[in-house]
Amino acid sequence: MATYLIKRFFAMIVTLWLIITLTFFLMHALPGSPFNDERNTSEAVQKNLIAHFNLDQPVSVQYIEYLKSIVQFDFGPSIKKSSQTVNDLLGRGFPVSFELGMVTLVVAILSGILLGVLAALKHNGVIDYLAMTIAVLGISVPNFVLATLLIQQVAVNWELLPVATWKSWRHMVLPTLALATGPMAIIARLTRSSMLEVLTQDYILTAKAKGLTPFKIVFKHALKNALLPVVTVLGALAAGILTGTFVIEKIFAIPGMGKYFVDSINNRDYPVIMGTTIFYSALLIFLLFLVDVAYGILDPRIKLHKKEGR
Amino acid sequence: MEKILQVKNLHVSFRTYGGEVKAVRGVTFDLHKGETIAIVGESGCGKSVTAKSIMGLIPNPPGKITDGKILFKGKDLAKLPDRELRKIRGADISMIFQDPMTALNPTLTIGEQIMEGIIQHHKIARSDARKKALEILELVGIPSPKSRLKQYPHQFSGGMRQRIVIALALICEPEVMIADEPTTALDVTIQAQILDLFRDIQKKTGVSIILITHDLGVVAQVADRVAVMYGGKIIETGTKREIFYEPQHPYTKGLLNSVPRIDIEDAELVPIAGTPPDLFAPPAGCPFVARCEYAMEVCDRIYPTQTLKGNEHQVYCWLQDVRAKTSFATKW
Known part of the structure; x- marks a missing residue:
């Protein structure tokens, strides 16, 4: 039973990793960004925001960074609901x-x-x-x-x-x-x-x-x-x-x-x-x-x- | 000898889309205490239906006991409501089914399946039921019963499963045990072991057994008396000796002739030509008439009356009737 559970656990981790990877790249392939909405924010502000959330880096780098943080069960801050984290x-x-x-x-x-x-x-x-x-x-x-x-x-x-x-x-x-x-x-x-x-x-x-x-x-x-x-x-x-x-x-x-x-x-x-x-x-x-x-x-x-x- | 069970003029019909099938048409026999009676016949002759009727296990609808009596301990089982019948089922009369591979519930331990009958009927504690189950498993020859009690049916071989099915039937110490083709699904060596077990159990417990089978080899090994069924009727009954050595009905002779023999050089296997009668419209006369090489005009029209050939030996055949002009030396 124990060996089955361990095997099963690893299979579950791999499944989850595949889901994370797919979702991450598909999500970034979507057109649009969190900051282009009706509100007219100046370009400078937008640039600062993008830099703040590390969105100016290549997607692959962001992906590695994201994996690092979720390993520690930190899902990061919400971009839209400021001052709240995803964990909250x-x-x-x-x-x-x-x-x-x-x-x-x-x-x-x-x-x-x-x-x-x-x-x-x-x-x-x-x-x-x-x-x-x-x-x-x-x-x-x-x-x-x-x-x-x-x-x-x-x-x-x-x-x-x-x-x-x-x-x-x-x-x-x-x-x-x-x-x-x-x-x-x-x-x-x-x-x-x-x-x-x-x-x-x-x-x-x-x-x-x-x-x-x-x-x-x-x-x-x-x-x-x-x-x-x-x-x-x-x-x-x-x-x-x-x-x-x-x-x-x-x-x-x-x-x-x-x-x-x-x-x-x-x-x-x-x-x-x-x-x-x-x-x-x-x-x-x-x-x-x-x-x-x-x-x-x-x-x-x-x-x-x-x-x-x- | 004390008659423990009497079946009198039993009629069972099934309502189907094609009409009413008269599966059993006036079966009468007695079961004495401690004896084994074998009901023999080919597929569809009504032997299984007769057995299930005694237990009240005919699915209704479509099946129905249309006439007759099944007397057991002063009660008529044919008319007893299901609630009353349930108290007798498994407790006083139990049943063993043909295929041990499917007769046991795959999701319950065999201990549970053996014990639940006695817990239901005798209202005893689980620990007592377990003791009883161990005894019974010992009796039917299951080695190391203590550990086997916790196992599931799939962990047993076919022969072992049939022993367990027999144990289920014996747990409440019934007076009558009905075995419906108990060895048909087993291979020959296991078959012999199970038949030995039947004899052994009967010696130890004195249970009366109704054995349903189409296998005359099985009959020869365990039966005391034999009833031959054809087309929903019993056409000949007698002791095992009488049936095997002095068969009277052409059908009985035909059955015996169609048993393969290895003891006689070049023995020919003689099948009975033709097919059994259509039970949607059973013939008015003898059901065997269409296949009988000695058939007379009367056979087609009137069902033969009983002819006594010995104390126990009864046959229903016009050839044996005293009014028949000559005694026919039929082939045997």
Whole structure:
């Protein structure tokens, strides 16, 4: 296990380095600079600013300098938001984004699995058709459309929940709902089809022949096997939720990282672009790693490492 | 001998898009305490369906017991609601399935799979269940059971897995064990070991066994009595001796003739020509009529009545009926 973890860790570092390098050069290939906006700054001032942020040096030199600083976990200052470092921005935005992302993921997984299991058990029944209709809608309607519809109906017309911002649990309901519906639908469909397949397996008949209760047969014998394909897509779904947070945070005016990320690209705020990208990538790489570990736990046939002997 | 299980006039049908398949059409047999009865027949003759009906494991829909009784300890299992049946399943009557490679859950340890039955039925503590599981694993011949308990099915060979499947079936000390083609998926040497194990277990525990098989070699090794099934009906029953040495029904003879023999030089393998009857529209008369070389006019129209050839030996064939003009010396 230890050797696997070490190997995996190095692979993660290499992946991250590739992402950093690509992003860095692509970002500098973008036309425009942080300083040409509507404000008329004199050329002298612009020159001073460019020199201050080391932007007058060749890109390769900047790249080396940047790598040196991020090794020490220093993502540099923000160009646009003076007197704030990227570390400050991440420290402030991340907890909010993390909360939104995690709540969404948990809601999507739990409700998706529940819906899928119910649909499979009542195969071709009313619940099945209802669940699958919800699932198809959830997959087809983009989260920003759902978000605006929810705001219009629940927050504006019915005045049940706040329109935007991030303060209490009541503020969390709508953004979570908007963000979780898509992934939930995907999980529900997958769980249903894989559950239907597992329920026809011989070991389910064995479990029935033992005289186990239907509850035990479904949740102990069937679900664990049925979840394997679901776990596989979890990494990709987490990525989807992550990118979804940019849009949802913008719509609901949630002070998370997504806002900084989008703004920084529009502003060519180089250090912030790099900082947020690296942060998101690292998070995603870590989530994918967790998925692989979960796979090994769910299915004993999958070994993450070679066992000595056999 | 005490009758522990009685199946009376069992009918099982499956509703399909093509119509109703009458898979089992009036099967009757008794199981005595401590004996092994073998139900023999080719694919699709209804032997597995009969076995699953006893356990209440016919998927409903599409399957349904349309008529008949399955009497066990004064209860009719055919009419018992699932909740009641569950208490008997695995506890008093257990089942062994054909393919040990797929009959075990790949994601649970074998210890868990063996123990959960007894925890469910006898409501005992896990530590007691573990002790019991170790005993059973010892009984079915798994070496070093203590460490094996924590392993998963994929860490066992096919033969070992079948031993574990048998252990699952034995843990609650059932009175009846139904084995549905228990050796079909195993190679021949392992097959012999498993059959030895069956005899051994029966000697030790006194369990009654219903053995479903198409393999007459298996029957010869373990059965006390034999019931030959064809087209959803039992066409001949008798002791193993009677069936092997004095078969009466042309189908039984055909079955015996189609067993490959290595003890006779140049022995010819004689297959039974034709195919089994269509169970969407089963024939009114004898189901074997289309393939029988001795078929008479009556065979086509009326199902034969029972003819007793011995105390236990019953056959359903017009050729054996006392009203048949001459006694046919059929080929055997």
